[in-house]
Amino acid sequence: MSLKGKAAAIGIGELKPVKEPGDLTALGLMATVAAEAIADAGLEKKDIDGFLVGVPFSDPGMIYPASAAEVLGLNVRMLNQVDIGGASPAGMIWRAAAAIDAGMCNAVLCIVADLNKVGDQRPPVISVQREFEAPYGNIGANCGYAMIARRHMHEYGTTARQMAKVAVDQRTSALKNPLATFNDKALTIDDVLNSRMIVDPLHLYEIVSPVSGGAAIIVASPELAKRAKNPPIWLLGAGEYANHSTITYAPSITESPIKPAAAAAFKMAGLQPKDMDLACPYDCYTITVIVTLEDAGFCKKGEGGPFVMEHDLTYAGDFPCNTHGGQLSFGQPGLAGGMSHVTEAIRQLMGRCGERQVKRAALGYVNGNGGIMSEQSSLVLERRS
Amino acid sequence: MSEYYKPLPKPSPTSRPFWEAARRHELTLQRCGACRAFIYYPRDRCPKCFSDQLAWERVSGRGKVYSFTVVRRASSRAFSDAPYVLAIVELAEGPRMTSNIIAAPEDVRVEMPVEVCFDDVTPDHTLVKFKPA
Numbered sequence: 321m322s323l324k325g326k327a328a329a330i331g332i333g334e335l336k337p338v339k340e341p342g343d344l345t346a347l348g349l350m351a352t353v354a355a356e357a358i359a360d361a362g363l364e365k366k367d368i369d370g371f372l373v374g375v376p377f378s379d380p381g382m383i384y385p386a387s388a389a390e391v392l393g394l395n396v397r398m399l400n401q402v403d404i405g406g407a408s409p410a411g412m413i414w415r416a417a418a419a420i421d422a423g424m425c426n427a428v429l430c431i432v433a434d435l436n437k438v439g440d441q442r443p444p445v446i447s448v449q450r451e452f453e454a455p456y457g458n459i460g461a462n463c464g465y466a467m468i469a470r471r472h473m474h475e476y477g478t479t480a481r482q483m484a485k486v487a488v489d490q491r492t493s494a495l496k497n498p499l500a501t502f503n504d505k506a507l508t509i510d511d512v513l514n515s516r517m518i519v520d521p522l523h524l525y526e527i528v529s530p531v532s533g534g535a536a537i538i539v540a541s542p543e544l545a546k547r548a549k550n551p552p553i554w555l556l557g558a559g560e561y562a563n564h565s566t567i568t569y570a571p572s573i574t575e576s577p578i579k580p581a582a583a584a585a586f587k588m589a590g591l592q593p594k595d596m597d598l599a600c601p602y603d604c605y606t607i608t609v610i611v612t613l614e615d616a617g618f619c620k621k622g623e624g625g626p627f628v629m630e631h632d633l634t635y636a637g638d639f640p641c642n643t644h645g646g647q648l649s650f651g652q653p654g655l656a657g658g659m660s661h662v663t664e665a666i667r668q669l670m671g672r673c674g675e676r677q678v679k680r681a682a683l684g685y686v687n688g689n690g691g692i693m694s695e696q697s698s699l700v701l702e703r704r705s
Numbered sequence: 706m707s708e709y710y711k712p713l714p715k716p717s718p719t720s721r722p723f724w725e726a727a728r729r730h731e732l733t734l735q736r737c738g739a740c741r742a743f744i745y746y747p748r749d750r751c752p753k754c755f756s757d758q759l760a761w762e763r764v765s766g767r768g769k770v771y772s773f774t775v776v777r778r779a780s781s782r783a784f785s786d787a788p789y790v791l792a793i794v795e796l797a798e799g800p801r802m803t804s805n806i807i808a809a810p811e812d813v814r815v816e817m818p819v820e821v822c823f824d825d826v827t828p829d830h831t832l833v834k835f836k837p838a
Binding site: 448 | 711712713714715716717720746771772773774775776777778779780781783784787789791792793801802803804805810815816832834
């Protein structure tokens, strides 16, 4: 089955993340971005007949989709929680398209919102990780990505400066994004390398900052999309893959399941990485971007370090990459962080990025990443002129 | 003696032989009777061929550092005694394990040979760690 051209994104809502959530609640944030996205799509709440929701870290619960739909006052023909970590938002887009293609609904609200307070990392809840990881201090995502970075440096000669360049270019774009958390000060490679070492070899500025926020996207049927007020952004291809949870047990620590996920997305789209006008790879850490660009096929395996040095990754550059600043500068509002890559690709393709608008933006690649490079979901999106 | 405040393994029926061996200062792995693969962490069926013919075997305890990080600032308050070396050790028999390298952070290298050592962290719990070989 192909989902090529079977559905389109027609509306988005997104909040500027905040560092201190105060009295905010995840459901309150959902209501705000849902209203924004439905209005942006030119629809009314009664038009929403499908609902995909991520379960916030801050507000887990049983039968979450129905509970959240009830709070929002939705009557839906299809509902589900999507729980593939940071890949959930990208994974929602093709699930929405599949439900639409199956004739189950016409307008799917895809939504994530979360409170992500700075503080102690929750202990792992899966018994295997509690038993075989936590006793050794392998808690949270930092350690796994640091070990990926270390091995990548060992195998391919990737350098600290190459990794830092990712954070620098994304920050340059963030300076033009009013929604970004960190949009007031440019970074240099030396700034990144002089920031505090957290998990050797990763420095503070190479690691996402926890913030709170939310985002929503309306995915619509071709019939609805054709009369939408925004230019519809069509799903051309999607792919998903997982082969491990803890990186220790992955078949390879440096070659990720992004490879099959991206290959499936490009195959469905009938396109190649070189056809893309922009890329939005998940960036929980700088090394994540380098591995994603390699495994998605934008450069050869092991050449991600030289690739990011040779290309200008900013909105004005020859390889626009995470032009919203990435999560590294936009911030990571919990599960909603992964939505920022999807909303940015859609916003760029719609031509609504203002000062950071990429000049020729017709085709975009997005990748969502859950866990420690565990759950991968790739999308190819198109604005048809 | 101060109380041990870090997370401790809670053995399951499947994994109990592994931790009981560790308390005897022995490293044991499951081995599949069908495809002969060594398995870590403990499972109920072989993750390679799905056979349920799994038996425990004592292994060499030798391996090498596949990758590592020096955790300077831990994500959990339980590890506020950072820095510590967290590593993926590739055992001579094949499987990879999460563990700690008991060495000065500046002395640890990728591909460095290591051998198992046992850390009796409480009277009831022994963790499997590694030191330079």
